[in-house]
Amino acid sequence: MRVALFITCVNDTLFPGTGRAVVTLLRRLGCEVDFPRAQTCCGQMHVNTGYPREGTRLARHFADVFAGYDAVVTPSGSCAAMVREQYPRLARTAAAAGRPASSGTARDAGGRAAGRTAPPSFAEEVAALVPKVHDLSEFLVDVLGVTDVGACFPHRVTYHPTCHSLRGLRLGDRPTRLLEQVRGLELVPLPGAEECCGFGGTFAVKNPAVSAAMCADKAHNVMATGAEVLCAADNSCLMHIGGALGRQRAGIRVMHLAEILAATESGETAAAPAGPAARTRTAPATRPLSAPAARTLAAPGGATPAGPAAGTPPEPGPAAHGRTGEER
Amino acid sequence: MSATFLGMPAFPRNAARAVGDSQLRFNLRKATRTIRGRRAAMVGEVPGWEELRAAGRQIKDHTLRHLDRYLLQLEEAVARAGGRVHWAADADEANRIVAGLVEATGETSVVKVKSMATQEIGLNEALAARGITAYETDLAELIVQLGDDLPSHILVPAIHRNRAEIREIFREKMAEWGRPAPEDLTDEPRALAEAARLHLRERFLSTKVAVSGANFMIAETGTLVVLESEGNGRMCLTLPETLISVVGIEKLLPTWQDLEVFLQLLPRSSTGERMNPYTSTWTGASEGQEFHLVLLDNGRTRVLADEVGRQALRCIRCSACLNVCPVYERVGGHAYGSVYPGPIGAILTPQLRGTDSGASAPPGGMPASAAPAPGGRMPASATAVSRGRMPASATAVSRGRMPASATAVSRGRMPASATAELDASLPYASSLCGACYEVCPVAIDIPEVLVHLRAKAPHPRAERLAMRAAGWVLDRPVRLARAQRLSGRLRRFVPRRLPGPAAAWTDTRDIPDIPAESFRDWWDRTDGGTR
Structure with a gap:
């Protein structure tokens, strides 16, 4: 299956390790991964902060870039929810306003006025696009039909089901089903898991006091689990909680779901632990696996995904590159 | 340092202060989490809650779409049953009508059933200005009134107070308003309730005029419905000779049977009860009694004209969104600067006040706006409504064919609203976490409206x-x-x-x-x- 990776502007700029982990993981599961170079941002920050004009322009660009792929996979529940929930609204508004809101407004309008063959409208593009855009865990569980992705991560992990994954995309237990199948991983429940961490995009700086109060409670709950790693399907929330954990020297690192799922017994994946907590991290990310655990892993299990990657050792390629956290 | 963000508006400042108040944080944490848990249990046990929720949403949407028709039907039914209907375009007009009605009875005091609409228009203050004292009879409203305080929650307005604080308020203030609190008053809930009961009982028996709101109005029968927990409502609605109900025009339901849906949705969502203790319904007036219904617009027709924002008018004031909101839990209601706090307040307040598009003037209304009277102006929206010119599809309003009171007022001689800055910040008082939408019994997509209002708000x-x-x-x-x-x-x-x-x-x-x-x-x- 040919899959387009929508990395998201935040991951592209700040958490490239997550993107490399997604690439490693999807290839291991037999997908052909493409990264459309023209992609930039889904427009969520602009729309949610009250700038729908700019946001719609970015959304139209997104729709153009990703038209024609079988599936678009993104390691961000929030950005996937943006496309699914808000793009249809933006398209309706744009249609009601009766003019295309793309960057080439004048050109497009001129073209249409001149009676040339009309390109698909934004609304049509959105209608075709929305069913194809998946958050990573949705894609793995619903489209590929796997929950055991052959990962190994022998650590104690707690999972924060971010708001847009939980109430926007309704991911349900998909992420935890994936985590439960990871060898050696001990998943501990997070108290008050469903409560917002207080990030909320620009909310974090527009209402810093409330945001910090919410994050303090979230960080407190994370610490109460005794976990070593906090996992989520969104790096923006992890950046927020991880930023607070780091500031408090909590000694808990944050990792995107993709980074854990990409990890195998042969070593840490492409992704070095991302996020602010990495700054205070001193312990190595991975303990060496005990021999029996390694043997279990080597045996081809029923759930081992089919495809070219199956049976062959995971590609070491991306793992060779920059562990951003350690270079400092 | 965090308060210096350029153009930092009012909510963040209020919120920053509230977040640092440990007593407030403790009270709110305890109260909201308790109600939240109770609501979840009560909703969880209803099979087909989602269908019930969808029904609630559809009935409300249908009614709002045909509000013109149903309001006239209601007026007719109320008149037939011996009541009188008054139309009020804005807060000032509603206050004048109520004060006039009270003065006509020759009385100088009224008892009140808890009512959001009368708080919205600042009725108590308006009556006081004309020498009429309004006595709140809901326990929490009493606490707020005695404490010279402001409500901080739709359902439990004294949620920011704990029982020790309430004891102090009772001991210090009750005597000023009537029967004093007993000397040996403790902070046991039972003792506090008993003190309030004795204090209020005198009031019920001696007051001849009552003012109420209503949870629902039935167009078909002209019936008004109040749901409450303490029995004070039942006292106010039955004992006095004159009853004046001030009700927002969006509180309408077409038929008696529609109540079935809402009597299930409301108690479970608000107090986390299968059924509330007291449900009072009345139709017109009995012999020897007078009933007046004041139908209040105060910005509602303008909200109706906004295709995205109008869903806020479905609200049945259950406050489930407040109790589940992580922002409300940490700042309380006062930070929102309105009688409608929390997520619903964040979308309702700017729209009702007419400050949602950066306009500098309010529609004449809510008390915090400190807007002067529009001075004898015609109740434009009310007449329009009563003549059946109300928009069947509310687009008529937005096209300007509807003389919505707000537009006329905001064009003219009103000073800049004292709340414009605060109101502009309210749509941002949310992390868009979506918890409010999930619990809303009439499925108001609050995050959608917040984002919609943010687009209209003035930006630094x-x-x-x-x-x-x-x-x-x-x-x-x-x-x-x-x-x-x-x-x-x-x-x-x-x-x-x-x-x-x-x-x-x-x-x-x-x-x-x-x-x-x-x-x-x-x-x-x-x-x-x-x-």
Whole structure:
């Protein structure tokens, strides 16, 4: 299956390790991964902060870039929810306003006025696009039909089901089903898991006091689990909680779901632990696996995904590159 | 430092103060979490809650779409049953009508059933200005009134007070208003309730005029419905000779049978009860009694004209969204600067006050706006409604064919609203976590309306520039890549504490390490990780 990776502007700029982990993981599961170079941002920050004009322009660009792929996979529940929930609204508004809101407004309008063959409208593009855009865990569980992705991560992990994954995309237990199948991983429940961490995009700086109060409670709950790693399907929330954990020297690192799922017994994946907590991290990310655990892993299990990657050792390629956290 | 973000509006300042109040935080945490848990249990046991919720939403939407027809039907039914209907375009007109009705009875005091509409229009203050004392009889409203305080929750207005504080208020203030609190009053809930009961009982038996709101009005029969928990409502609705009910025009339901849906939705969502203790219904007036219904617009027809924002009019004031909101839980109701706090307040207040599009003038209304009387103006919207010119599809309003009271007022002689800055900040008083939408019994998509109102709100200049710059960079992948490379090169010079608006982040959180190489540059350099 040919899959387009929508990395998201935040991951592209700040958490490239997550993107490399997604690439490693999807290839291991037999997908052909493409990264459309023209992609930039889904427009969520602009729309949610009250700038729908700019946001719609970015959304139209997104729709153009990703038209024609079988599936678009993104390691961000929030950005996937943006496309699914808000793009249809933006398209309706744009249609009601009766003019295309793309960057080439004048050109497009001129073209249409001149009676040339009309390109698909934004609304049509959105209608075709929305069913194809998946958050990573949705894609793995619903489209590929796997929950055991052959990962190994022998650590104690707690999972924060971010708001847009939980109430926007309704991911349900998909992420935890994936985590439960990871060898050696001990998943501990997070108290008050469903409560917002207080990030909320620009909310974090527009209402810093409330945001910090919410994050303090979230960080407190994370610490109460005794976990070593906090996992989520969104790096923006992890950046927020991880930023607070780091500031408090909590000694808990944050990792995107993709980074854990990409990890195998042969070593840490492409992704070095991302996020602010990495700054205070001193312990190595991975303990060496005990021999029996390694043997279990080597045996081809029923759930081992089919495809070219199956049976062959995971590609070491991306793992060779920059562990951003350690270079400092 | 965090309060210096350029153009930082009012809610964040109020919220920052509230967040630091440990007593308030404790009271709110305890109360909201208790009600939240109770609601979840009561909703969880109803099979087909989602269908019930959908029914609630559809009945409300249908009624709002045909409000013109149903309001006239209601007026007729109320008149037939011996009541009188008055139309009030705005707060000032409603207050004048009520004061006039009370004066006509020759009385100088009224007892009140808890009512959001009368708080919205500042009725107690307006009556006081004309020498009429309004006595609140709901326990929590009594606490607020005695304490010279403001309500901070729709359902439990004294949620910010704990029982020790309530004891103090009773001991200090009860005597000023009537029967004093007993000398040996403790802070046991039972003792506090008994003190209030004795204090209020005298009032019920001696007062001849009552003022109420209503949870629902039935167009078919002209019946009004009040749901309450303490029995004070039942006293006010039956004992006095004159009953004046002030009700927002959106409280309408077409038929008696529609109540079936809402009598299930409301108690479970609000107090977390299967059924509330007292449900009173009345139709017109009995012999020897008088009943007046004041139908209140006060910005509602203008809200109806907004295709996205109008869903806020479905609200049945259950306050489930307040109890589940992580922002409300940490700041309480006062920070919202309105009788409608929390998520629903964040979308309702700016729309009702007419400040949602950055307009400088309110529609004449809510008390905090300190707006003067529009001075004898015709109740434009009310007449329009009563003549059946109300928009069947509310687009008529937006096209300007509807003389909505607000537009006329805001064009004219009103001073700039004292709440414009606060109101503009309310749509941002949310992390858009979606918990409010999930619990709303009439499925108001509050996050959608928040985002919609944010688009209409005035934005601080510095923010506008930053957003435009970000938009410019994100418009072209080449620009984004250049910006990433630049930040990658500068990454070692980024301080742990950032200056200016960014300090709002680094005051309490670390910033992530900026990687040496962006994902797209890695992809290019390694040909997608294959080299």
